[in-house]
Amino acid sequence: MNPTPQIIVLDAGGQYCHLEARKVRDLGVYAEVRESETAAAELSGAKGLIVSGGPSSVYDAGSPTVDPAIFSSGQAVLGICYGQQVMAHLLGGKVHKGVKGEYGLATLELEETADPMFAGLGGRQQIWMSHRDVVETVPPGFQVAGHTDTCAVAAMASSARKLYGVQFHPEVVHTARGREYLSNFVFRVCGCRKDWD
Secondary structure, eight states: OOOOOSEEEEEOSOTTHHHHHHHHHHTTOOEEEEETTOOGGGGTTOSEEEEOOOSOOTTSTTOOOOOGGGGGSSSEEEEETHHHHHHHHHTTOEEEOOSSOEEEEEEEEEOOOOOTTTTTOOEEEEEEEEESOEEEEOOTTOEEEEEOSSOSOSEEEEGGGTEEEESSOTTSTTSTTHHHHHHIIIIIITOOOOOOO
């Protein structure tokens, strides 16, 4: 019998969705994947939610979305790539519809901060980008936590609400410190305990 998942990954159609869940399990915490539009009430047993990446634009008809109630549930939420864009879009930020996109290695400049999500991770580092649209303006109550030369909002945070977004993919090996981002979210932000081997 599997334990109740402490982390639930909401699948917004991204190629790395199941990898995100596996990387959380690799940290010793049980995680499961659910459909992105799963009702917030059905997710209430989890300590944290990850909204996956995906190839869609928030402006496309029928593009994946999430129940907006997850952002006021008190649970921690991490939006990755498209997940960050959905979060920004639903909470009153502005997403810029990209034409060309950015695919491959980039250099992130992350602010030095005591925020548990980014603790110990400040400075320049290699990340992996795979996106078309970008967050242009963060929602009210959010701060920009990191940027690249071509992406003004590569990371954003609303610490008091435990809501975070990253435009890059921490779950892939090309992001040099990706495991640390996921570990910070799972343990420092969500307060998960190890329950999986």
